[in-house]
Amino acid sequence: MSIFKSHITRMSAYSPPLEGRDPHQHLLLDFNERTLPVSEQVKQALINYINDDRLQVYPSYGDLTGKIANYAGVNEPRVMITNGSDQGIDIIIRAACTEGDEIIIPAPTFAMYYQCANIEKLHIIEPDYTRETGFPVNAVLDAITAKTRLIVLANPNNPTGTQVQREDILTIARAAPDTALLVDECYFEYSRATVADAVITHPNILITRTFSKTWGLPSIRLGYVISHPDNIRTLLNIRGPYDVNQFAVVAVSAALDHPEYTRQYVREVMGVSKPLFEQFLERQAIPFWPSAANFIWAFPGNPEVIEQHLRRHGILVRPKPDLTGRKGLRITLGDIAQTHQLIERIQEGLAIAGAA
Ligand SMILES: Cc1ncc(COP(=O)(O)O)c(C=O)c1O
Incomplete structure (x- = not known):
């Protein structure tokens, strides 16, 4: 008999796949995070706080x-x-x-x-x-x-x-x-x-x-x-x-x-990176859900091949099945250079999937 409530012992932990994620080794497009570091002012404020012995x-x-x-x-x-x-x-x-x-x-x-x-x-x-x-x-x-x-x-x-x-x-x-x-x-x-x-x-x-x-x-x-x-x-x-x-x-x-530091990032992601990626998906006839956020849930024909190819090249995205069980990839958008890199690697992945 458990010392805990039985329904709690039967639950499982909420454990998102965080292991091994490293912003110095990977382009992290799997958790809808901002893909660039915070401002120098934020870093300096934290350093000052530590040095202030509080x-x-x-x-x-x-x-x-x-x-x-x-x-x-x-x-x-x-x-x-x-x-x-x-x-x-x-x-x-x-x-x-x-x-x-x-x-x-x-x-x-x-x-x-x-x-x-x-x-x-x-x-x-x-x-x-x-x-x-x-x-x-x-x-x-x-x-x-x-x-x-x-x-x-x-x-x-x-x-x-x-x-x-x-x-x-x-x-x-x-x-x-x-x-x-x-x-x-x-x-x-x-x-x-x-x-x-x-x-x-x-x-x-x-x-x-x-x-x-x-x-x-x-x-x-x-x-x-x-x-x-x-x-x-x-x-x-x-x-x-x-x-x-x-x-x-x-x-x-x-x-x-x-706030301008954040606003500038939002403008780049929503004003340039996201439309760029949406146009790419449309050109490739890859279905995706219309999104108002900094990520897109896309359904390429071979999601596993694409995901693995991206991973091999240091880009992490999040596999997510829809309610019918069809596998999709939830992909966070970053800055323009990162989006070009993403598109290039997906293109390669599509070619590999097509040749298989
Ligand atoms: C819809 C939604 N709500 C809340 C959160 C959690 O955010 P926080 O880091 O503030 O706990 C997430 C994180 O993925 C989210 O997608």
């Missing part, structure tokens, strides 16, 4: 929440900082749901939602995204029952890249006013789509965001929740006082002082 002191957050609120264009009481957006997701699910409740999670999507839902023993309902029609708004509306405590949607969604229309989000929020609606805006800086301005008129909306994907700081773990101040006060009852570490505070504060 590591023996517990973290203190100073004006960071206010600074993030200012960046997000909302009032400070609407923001809670978290240890990555993963923690925001976890806290929201724990705060909103109890065992046996229903949670609607349109699929396929980000694995963390399932992990948190399974820990709480929730009953998961999964309407399907499709490449042709995108977010299944009607299926989500139809799935809402008196037992639905939470609806999760990522905007844009991972791995599909699908953008969810603002009106669809607000329609769902209004259709289930006593149900929490988690809107994961992890890739907000790429898509620019947000409902942050609607959290007062729609107090069941809880938004999670992160400094992991655009700002290039997944290693220091900083995310934030935007919601009605009453919700933020409740969620703060769960978050620990030191869950966000001081490196995150220092790095993000410095990054926010120099």
Whole structure:
């Protein structure tokens, strides 16, 4: 007999394939990360912090929440900082749901939602995204029952890249006013789509965001929740006082002082690299899902051959099957030079697959 709850012992760990990834050896296009290092100002702020001999002191957050609120264009009481957006997701699910409740999670999507839902023993309902029609708004509306405590949607969604229309989000929020609606805006800086301005008129909306994907700081773990101040006060009852570490505070504060560094990267990825890659896929007649984020889910005829060829040349991408089991590759876009390199290697891979 286990000392733990039986459903927890039966679960498996959420363990993404991180082993062996090395930015000095690989072009990392497998985790939707920023592909270039952070600014010198962020590095210097971290070095200064270490040299200032404060590591023996517990973290203190100073004006960071206010600074993030200012960046997000909302009032400070609407923001809670978290240890990555993963923690925001976890806290929201724990705060909103109890065992046996229903949670609607349109699929396929980000694995963390399932992990948190399974820990709480929730009953998961999964309407399907499709490449042709995108977010299944009607299926989500139809799935809402008196037992639905939470609806999760990522905007844009991972791995599909699908953008969810603002009106669809607000329609769902209004259709289930006593149900929490988690809107994961992890890739907000790429898509620019947000409902942050609607959290007062729609107090069941809880938004999670992160400094992991655009700002290039997944290693220091900083995310934030935007919601009605009453919700933020409740969620703060769960978050620990030191869950966000001081490196995150220092790095993000410095990054926010120099937003142009991030904006420039976003412009290059979304304005040049992504259209370049989409045109390449179209020329090669490789199907892909329309994406509003910094990644594309593509379905070449021989995904294994392409993936292995890329890997042999130091480029890592993420194999992801769709709901029918068809294998695809989720590919992060980087800067222009990296995108040319990617295209060249895929072209070689296609030639190898064609000759086989
Ligand atoms: C949709 C989505 N939400 C959240 C996260 C987690 O981000 P963080 O590093 O802030 O925990 C990811 C990471 O892949 C993601 O794709």
